[in-house]
Amino acid sequence: MSQHYIETDIRVLKGLEPVKERPGMYTRTENPLHIIQEVIDNAADEALGGFGTMIAVTQHTDGSISVEDDGRGIPIGIHPEEGVPVLEIVFTRLHAGGKFNKADGGAYAFSGGLHGVGVSVTNALSTHLGVTVWRDKQVANIAFSGGDVVAPLTVQPAGRGDKKNGTRVTIVPDAKYFDSPHIPQAELERLLRAKAVLMSGVTVTLTQEKTGQTQTWLYKDGLQGYLREYLEQDALIPFFSGAWFAPKNDEQFAEGEGAQWVLAWTREGGLLRESYVNLIGTTAGGTHEAGIREGVFGAENSFIELHALLPKGVKLISDDVFSRASFVLSAKVLDPQFQGQTKERLNNRDAVKLVAQATRPALELWLNQHVDYGKLLAELVISQAQARNKAAQKVEKKKSSGVAVLPGKLTDCESNDTSLNELFLVEGDSAGGSAKMGRDKEFQAILPLRGKVLNTWEVDKDRLFANNEVHDIAVAIGVDPHGMNDAVDLSGLRYGKICILSDADVDGSHIQVLLLTLFYKHFPRLIEAGHIYIARPPLFRVDVPARGKKLAQKVYCLDMDELTRIQDKLLKDGMKESAWQVSRFKGLGEMNAEQLWDTTMNPDTRRLAQVGLQTEFVADDAQSKSIMHMLMGKTEAASRRAWLEEKGNLADADI
Numbered sequence: 001m002s003q004h005y006i007e008t009d010i011r012v013l014k015g016l017e018p019v020k021e022r023p024g025m026y027t028r029t030e031n032p033l034h035i036i037q038e039v040i041d042n043a044a045d046e047a048l049g050g051f052g053t054m055i056a057v058t059q060h061t062d063g064s065i066s067v068e069d070d071g072r073g074i075p076i077g078i079h080p081e082e083g084v085p086v087l088e089i090v091f092t093r094l095h096a097g098g099k100f101n102k103a104d105g106g107a108y109a110f111s112g113g114l115h116g117v118g119v120s121v122t123n124a125l126s127t128h129l130g131v132t133v134w135r136d137k138q139v140a141n142i143a144f145s146g147g148d149v150v151a152p153l154t155v156q157p158a159g160r161g162d163k164k165n166g167t168r169v170t171i172v173p174d175a176k177y178f179d180s181p182h183i184p185q186a187e188l189e190r191l192l193r194a195k196a197v198l199m200s201g202v203t204v205t206l207t208q209e210k211t212g213q214t215q216t217w218l219y220k221d222g223l224q225g226y227l228r229e230y231l232e233q234d235a236l237i238p239f240f241s242g243a244w245f246a247p248k249n250d251e252q253f254a255e256g257e258g259a260q261w262v263l264a265w266t267r268e269g270g271l272l273r274e275s276y277v278n279l280i281g282t283t284a285g286g287t288h289e290a291g292i293r294e295g296v297f298g299a300e301n302s303f304i305e306l307h308a309l310l311p312k313g314v315k316l317i318s319d320d321v322f323s324r325a326s327f328v329l330s331a332k333v334l335d336p337q338f339q340g341q342t343k344e345r346l347n348n349r350d351a352v353k354l355v356a357q358a359t360r361p362a363l364e365l366w367l368n369q370h371v372d373y374g375k376l377l378a379e380l381v382i383s384q385a386q387a388r389n390k391a392a393q394k395v396e397k398k399k400s401s402g403v404a405v406l407p408g409k410l411t412d413c414e415s416n417d418t419s420l421n422e423l424f425l426v427e428g429d430s431a432g433g434s435a436k437m438g439r440d441k442e443f444q445a446i447l448p449l450r451g452k453v454l455n456t457w458e459v460d461k462d463r464l465f466a467n468n469e470v471h472d473i474a475v476a477i478g479v480d481p482h483g484m485n486d487a488v489d490l491s492g493l494r495y496g497k498i499c500i501l502s503d504a505d506v507d508g509s510h511i512q513v514l515l516l517t518l519f520y521k522h523f524p525r526l527i528e529a530g531h532i533y534i535a536r537p538p539l540f541r542v543d544v545p546a547r548g549k550k551l552a553q554k555v556y557c558l559d560m561d562e563l564t565r566i567q568d569k570l571l572k573d574g575m576k577e578s579a580w581q582v583s584r585f586k587g588l589g590e591m592n593a594e595q596l597w598d599t600t601m602n603p604d605t606r607r608l609a610q611v612g613l614q615t616e617f618v619a620d621d622a623q624s625k626s627i628m629h630m631l632m633g634k635t636e637a638a639s640r641r642a643w644l645e646e647k648g649n650l651a652d653a654d655i
Contacts, residue, residue, distance in 0.1 A: 018094070019124040020147070023177045026121045031180045032173035033187055035125055038118035039067045039169045044195050044279045046071025047202045052166075057192060058207045060170075064128070065183070068168040073135030076155055085153045087131060087142050091123045092149070119169070123147050128172040134163045146174070191281065193217045197226040198279050198330050223262040223328045231326060233269035236380060237373040240264070240366060244358035245332065252353070252551065259331040259358045261292060265324050265377060275329040277336050277346050284339070286346030288331040290604030291355025297321045298356070299363035300381060307371075309378045311386075317420070317442075320385040331355060335569075339607075349598070349605050350553070388417060407472035411436050411446040423476060423495040424535065424601070425449055427502040427511050431588030431596075435501065438593030439601055445495065447476050453514040457632035461522055470518065481522040488525045498526065499608065501535040501600065503587040504558070516611065517632050524613075532611040537588060537600045542566055543581040547573070556599050558607070 019026050028034040046052040052071035059065055075086045082089055123129045124147040133140040139158050143151035158164075175181035189206060196204040196217035207214040219225050224241055245258030275282045275289050282288070297318040304310050331351060339345040367374035406412065409432075413421055423445045426432040432448025439446060454467045461481040465471040474481060478492035500515050502508035512534060519532050526532055538556035540563045546552045557563040563582065570580060585591060591599070600606050630639045 019121050020177075023121075023125055027125070029178050031183055032125075032171075032178050033183050033191075035122040035173060036065055036067070036171060036183065036188070037191060038122050039171065040191065040195070041280060042119060043067055043069035043071065043167070044199065047195075047199045048279055053201065054203045054205070055192075055195065056205045056207070057188075058209065059183075061209045062172075064170050064172045066168055066170040068166060070163065070166040073133045073165050073167050074131070076133050076135055076138065076140040076153070085142070087133065087140065087153055088149060091119055091129065091131065091142075091144060092147055094120050120147070122171060125174050125177045126171050127174045128170070130170040132168045134158060134166045137164075189215065193226075194274070194276070194281055195279060197223060197328070198276055223260065223330065227262050227264055227272060227326060227328050230272045231264060231266060231269065233266040235264040235266055236324075237265060237370075237377055240363060242359070242362045242366075244362065252357075253350070254334040257332055257334055257354060259288065259292075259329060259355045261327060261329045261359060263292075263296065263325055263327045265380060266326065267324065267380070271324070272326040272328070274327075275331070277331050277333055277338075277351075279330075280336075280338075282338075282344060282346050284345035286339070287348055287351040287605060288329060288333070288346050288355050291331075291352040292327065292329050292359050293318050293322060294352060294604065295356035295359030296325075296363055299360045299367065300377065302364055303367045303374050304378050304381070306368075307375070307378070309375065310382065314382060314385050314389065315442075316381065316385050317388075319420075320381050320388065323384050324380060329355070335573075347607075352604050391417075407447070407475055409448055409472065410476050411439075413443050413445045414441055415443045417443070418493055419496045421445065421495045422497040422499060423447060424499045424501045425473065425515060426588070427508060428587070428589060431501070431503075431591075434588065434591055434593045434596045435601065438595075438597035440597075444601065445476070447472065449473075449511075452511060453518065455514055455632060455634075456518045457521055457628065458634060464522060473518070474523075477523075477526070479523060479526065482525060483522075484524045484528075490525065490529070493526075493531070496531060497533050497608075498531055499533045499535045501537070501588070504537050504539040504585065505587070508587075513632075517628070519611075520628065527611055527613055530610060530612065534609045534611060535600050536607045536609060537585070537591070537596070539563075539585060541583045541585070542570075543583070544570065544575075545579055547575060547579075 023029055027038075040055065040057065043052065043055045046069055047055065049071075052069045054070050056068045057065065058068075074090060077086060078084065079086050079089055123144050126144070126146070128143065128145055130143045130151075131141065137158050138155050139162055140153060140155045141151070142149065142153045173181065192204045192206055192215075196202060197219050200219065200222045202218075204217045205214055221228075224239055227239065239262055241260075241262035243258065243260035245256055246253035248255045250257075273289075275285060275292075277286075277288060297316075300321050301316055304316070310316070331346075331354070333346070333348055333351055333354070335348075337347045339347050367377070415421055420443045422443060424435055424439070424447070426435050426446055426448045429448050429450065432446055435446045435448075449469055453469050456464060456467075456470060459467075461483075464474065464481050476494070477498060478494040479488070479490060482488045498519075500512050502511040516532075519527055536558055539559055540557040542555040542557065542563070544553050544555060555566055557566055567577075567580075567582075571577065588596065598605060630636050630643060633639075
């Protein structure tokens with residue numbers, strides 16, 4: 001390795017080079033399906049806006065895939081500011097597109113793609129991408145390879161047989177960027193079927209040139225037909241379906257924001273739970289799913305209380321209502337914020353309230369109009385709660401003998417359900433106080449820690465309890481210290497989630513490392529079983545004033561990168577940089593109970609990171625132990641310095 005570090009070592013990535021260098025930051029790299037989906041989503045956005053009635057996907061014999069729609073067609077003229085064809089900008093520039101312009105409604109009021117990196121990523125990772133646009137009685141063509149223009153834009157008058165409007169994009173994915181060059185057929189078909197479900201009256205087709213087979217999806221019954229087709233068992237009560245969208249001048253939400261849904265409860269059989277935001281499938285859920293859970297649980301709980309159906313000693317939770325529920329949820333959000341470019345999870349905090357407000361009144365009204373069905377559903381929900389309580393009691397009986405006295409500074413939760421309970425290991429007494437006030441006392445426990453936890457890497461397990469903090473942690477979780485190869489009894493475990501909650505700064509990261517060292521060295525089975533988590537409190541808060549249809553809001557950002565993305569989005573929405581205010585949290589102690597709950601502890605809006613063991617670094621592996629010894633060993637200062645000198649440039653530190 002060269003010891004020199006000079007000016008020429010600094011490389012500036014331009015255009016689409018960042019995508020080619022780090023494709024995993026922009027898309028899924030298991031196979032090319034996601035870059036194809038980006039093009040399908042653009043066609044779906046046209047249909048969502050009411051400008052298209054068909055989406056046709058063709059898998060050609062030469063391995064290419066084309067996506068065609070009958071929407072408005074991408075503008076084919078010269079961009080007034082950039083001086084180059086708009087078609088070239090859309091497919092070769094990151095953060096360029098018609099979805100950023102929200103002024104006067106913009107070209108897209110609601111769309112799934114708002115990162116502005118979609119089709120440009122598709123272009124960068126393709127050996128060939130050809131575009132044909134029919135618009136304004138003209139036909140335009142342009143072609144790219146690896147993100148570069150190889151056939152400049154040509155425009156000619158449309159022929160008699162040509163379509164009036166629409167876009168066709170033909171893609172040949174570059175296999176070198178993907179683990180497998182093959183597109184999973186079942187996933188592609190499911191994606192297209194879902195688009196048809198969510199867009200009533202839109203015909204979606206998939207044609208395979210090799211076999212000549214064409215599949216067509218056109219759902220007249222929409223969400224209900226989709227769910228009915230999937231369910232194996234008859235529903236306990238009639239499907240509950242509905243829709244609500246904010247009217248003009250709504251005090252809380254922009255006009256058109258809302259959701260449509262269908263729910264069904266079955267006593268047995270498989271369940272279907274799918275959610276979408278602006279036609280984008282959110283496989284990891286998000287805040288809109290939290291909203292439907294909150295709304296439906298609130299309505300059902302209200303019905304049960306109104307009719308006095310709840311037996312004494314039984315307390316309902318959301319899981320009781322949803323354990324046998326199937327649903328399809330389609331939300332419309334004006335400015336969706338997804339977790340990552342793959343758009344698997346929605347993060348908008350307002351979406352919880354949006355969907356809850358849409359579903360709860362409708363379900364309450366329906367249940368009270370159909371009391372017999374309401375009581376039948378209540379019977380199912382209560383039986384689920386009783387079964388849950390019975391299981392928890394069995395566990396509690398097993399754990400009751402020989403339990404040590406719990407530490408005095410532990411603020412325990414009320415529930416005995418280990419699968420539900422959470423323990424937060426909180427840095428500092430002040431943050432611990434806010435966490436105690438802000439928590440849900442039903443299932444969340446708080447254990448404040450004073451100062452830095454002992455570095456336990458070189459501490460024998462028999463000497464661990466000499467340290468008070470470590471002793472309290474071990475007693476609170478109910479599991480004895482052990483090695484990876486030891487026979488461990490986890491029946492005493494008191495919490496399904498053990499969450500490390502520290503400041504979002506360097507000291508907080510240090511405490512995380514010390515606690516992770518403790519769990520890795522002395523409680524590895526807890527990591528292996530997926531019980532250890534890291535809470536992710538925000539570092540910044542952005543106070544955004546009201547603008548247009550959007551009310552004033554507080555946006556929380558985990559780090560500087562997320563803050564930059566939020567500020568860039570506000571600028572693109574037409575706001576002046578001086579219009580918003582940015583506050584930085586110096587520590588958890590600066591947050592009040594409400595803020596800490598909303599950002600870090602609320603299961604519906606928080607962002608927990610689960611700690612796991614990679615297959616190449618299992619706890620008893622010599623290599624992983626060697627690395628950990630170098631990082632945490634008391635006599636390894638020289639090795640750590642050499643490692644930092646070699647790897648320090650890879651760190652993205654906020655100091």
